[in-house]
Amino acid sequence: MTTAPAAIRFSGVGQVFSTASGTVEALRHVDMSIDRHEFVAVLGPSGCGKSTLLRLTSGLLKPTSGKVEVFGLPISEPRDDIGIVFQRPTLLPWATIEDNVVFPVRHKTGRVSAQDRETARKLLEKVNLKGFEGRLPDELSGGMQQRVGIARALFMDPDILLMDEPFSALDALTREEMGFELLRIWEDRPKTVMFITHSISEAVLLADRVLVMGERPGSIVENLTIDLPRPRNMETSNNKMMHDYVGHLRSLLLKRAA
Amino acid sequence: MARALASPGLLPVGTFVAIIAIWEISCHLFSIPSYVLPAPSRILGGFDSIGTLRWLDHVWGTLRVALIGYFASIFVAIPIAIALARSPVLSRAVYPILVVVQSTPVVAVAPIIIVALGSGDLPRVVITCLITFFPLVVSTTTGLMATPPELIELSRSLRAPVWREISQIRLPYAIPYIFSALKISVTLAVIGAVVAEFVAAEKGLGYFIQFSTSMFKVQQAWAGLVILVLMSLVLFQIVVAVQKIWFPWSLPKDKI
Numbered sequence: 001m002t003t004a005p006a007a008i009r010f011s012g013v014g015q016v017f018s019t020a021s022g023t024v025e026a027l028r029h030v031d032m033s034i035d036r037h038e039f040v041a042v043l044g045p046s047g048c049g050k051s052t053l054l055r056l057t058s059g060l061l062k063p064t065s066g067k068v069e070v071f072g073l074p075i076s077e078p079r080d081d082i083g084i085v086f087q088r089p090t091l092l093p094w095a096t097i098e099d100n101v102v103f104p105v106r107h108k109t110g111r112v113s114a115q116d117r118e119t120a121r122k123l124l125e126k127v128n129l130k131g132f133e134g135r136l137p138d139e140l141s142g143g144m145q146q147r148v149g150i151a152r153a154l155f156m157d158p159d160i161l162l163m164d165e166p167f168s169a170l171d172a173l174t175r176e177e178m179g180f181e182l183l184r185i186w187e188d189r190p191k192t193v194m195f196i197t198h199s200i201s202e203a204v205l206l207a208d209r210v211l212v213m214g215e216r217p218g219s220i221v222e223n224l225t226i227d228l229p230r231p232r233n234m235e236t237s238n239n240k241m242m243h244d245y246v247g248h249l250r251s252l253l254l255k256r257a258a
Numbered sequence: 259m260a261r262a263l264a265s266p267g268l269l270p271v272g273t274f275v276a277i278i279a280i281w282e283i284s285c286h287l288f289s290i291p292s293y294v295l296p297a298p299s300r301i302l303g304g305f306d307s308i309g310t311l312r313w314l315d316h317v318w319g320t321l322r323v324a325l326i327g328y329f330a331s332i333f334v335a336i337p338i339a340i341a342l343a344r345s346p347v348l349s350r351a352v353y354p355i356l357v358v359v360q361s362t363p364v365v366a367v368a369p370i371i372i373v374a375l376g377s378g379d380l381p382r383v384v385i386t387c388l389i390t391f392f393p394l395v396v397s398t399t400t401g402l403m404a405t406p407p408e409l410i411e412l413s414r415s416l417r418a419p420v421w422r423e424i425s426q427i428r429l430p431y432a433i434p435y436i437f438s439a440l441k442i443s444v445t446l447a448v449i450g451a452v453v454a455e456f457v458a459a460e461k462g463l464g465y466f467i468q469f470s471t472s473m474f475k476v477q478q479a480w481a482g483l484v485i486l487v488l489m490s491l492v493l494f495q496i497v498v499a500v501q502k503i504w505f506p507w508s509l510p511k512d513k514i
Contacts, residue, residue, distance in 0.1 A: 055411075058411075058415055059415070060411055060414055060415060077417065078414060078415040078416070078417055080416075082415065084411070084412065084415055086408040086411075086412075087408075088406070088408060090406045090408040090409050090412075092409075092427070092430065093507050093508075094430050094433075094505070094507045094508070103426075104412075104416055106426070107412075107413060107416055107418045107422055107423075107426055107427075108416045108417070108418050110422065136507060138507065138511065
């Protein structure tokens with residue numbers, strides 16, 4: 001374990017944004033690492049710099065100070081082996097579901113092969129959207145649209161999946177279902193997942209480890225390993241340990257907010 | 259009965275017929291002189307004053323200038339909008355100039371343009387361009403900037419070339435904005451062509467109306483006006499239909 005480089009490693013990362021009204025320190029001295037195929041949830045109040053963490057990992061943003069490494073290499077530009085799922089599905093409204101899933105390759109290379117379409121159809125089957133390939137995003141529910149968003153992020157078969165509060169726009173029931181579905185996909189095809197959320201129970205239910213971020217400037221204030229058995233499902237929600245973890249995290253966040 | 263009247267197609271038709279009827283009756287009842295306001299039945303007579311071929315000639319004269327100007331304007335406005343959307347510096351530099359151009363009354367510049375460019379089609383097309391250009395640039399720029407930031411991040415995370423970000427994300431996202439400008443501009447194009455004909459022309463509906471009024475052939479002028487209105491309406495509906503057929507996703511959902 002110690003010989004292989006971490007999938008994601010932050011060393012003393014600070015991020016300062018300059019805005020019209022002055023500078024904002026979003027992150028201060030963030031140290032953390034995520035192992036290959038580990039599912040890590042980043043939990044924190046809104047505005048604590050969770051999304052900045054994600055953008056730094058994706059290479060869309062360069063750290064003001066410190067070092068961000070992916071598989072042992074400092075990140076200088078976006079990599080092909082990282083897929084992103086956004087808070088909103090943000091599908092192309094004019095393109096069919098299948099076209100939305102193959103969009104990354106069309107956008108990157110300008111060409112879509114029959115093989116790519118086959119891959120897209122398989123992915124859609126995996127996210128339970130078989131039969132919807134020819135529909136337009138408008139014709140799908142919010143949860144279904146976000147599944148397309150996940151399929152799109154998985155299309156390039158990335159090693160790392162970055163998810164920015166992907167289920168926060170969904171209703172509670174759909175949200176839970178989507179979480180389990182994500183776990184099924186992840187167990188079937190292991191990936192390193194960085195899952196940003198502000199839901200404590202979602203973080204505990206899904207992740208191997210929860211990183212808690214404190215507010216302004218954001219930094220990691222807790223690193224909690226979640227020792228719940230896998231595969232996780234509806235039963236897990238009733239697990240006594242689950243309640244303990246949730247309780248611990250809740251009191252931690254409340255104490256910090258006070 | 260009330261239901262039938264309230265049906266969306268019938269109501270405007272009913273209003274229209276009622277207005278025509280009141281107009282016709284008032285003209286006879288109050289013996290309004292036809293040079294003030296000819297009755298609709300007299301205007302119908304105005305259509306017979308010249309032959310069909312002559313009419314078509316005038317219609318084509320106006321339509322051709324309006325369409326050439328309209329398409330030239332689209333051709334110029336969209337690349338400018340892309341440039342403005344890409345560069346905040348350029349946007350700050352050029353935008354005030356666009357506002358100045360837009361604030362200049364086209365009717366006032368028209369004679370100057372005709373003097374400068376002669377009496378061919380070119381000055382008329384330029385005048386039409388001037389009047390249609392601004393809404394297209396402003397609306398398209400707004401549309402290009404309205405793209406969800408996540409998609410731009412997706413594009414950057416894929417390290418896709420900028421031109422593909424424009425052609426595959428930004429431009430399609432701007433379609434609803436572009437079409438609302440296209441609808442405004444197509445009617446403005448007809449106005450531009452008519453204004454140009456008022457200043458200098460030997461055919462076209464604008465020319466025909468001016469010529470008829472100068473000869474006190476008021477019914478004839480009204481007949482020209484009716485055709486002009488119909489032309490605008492048809493052009494507008496063509497743009498609406500193009501959007502409906504080729505870009506149905508760009509329409510507000512309740513209108514499909």
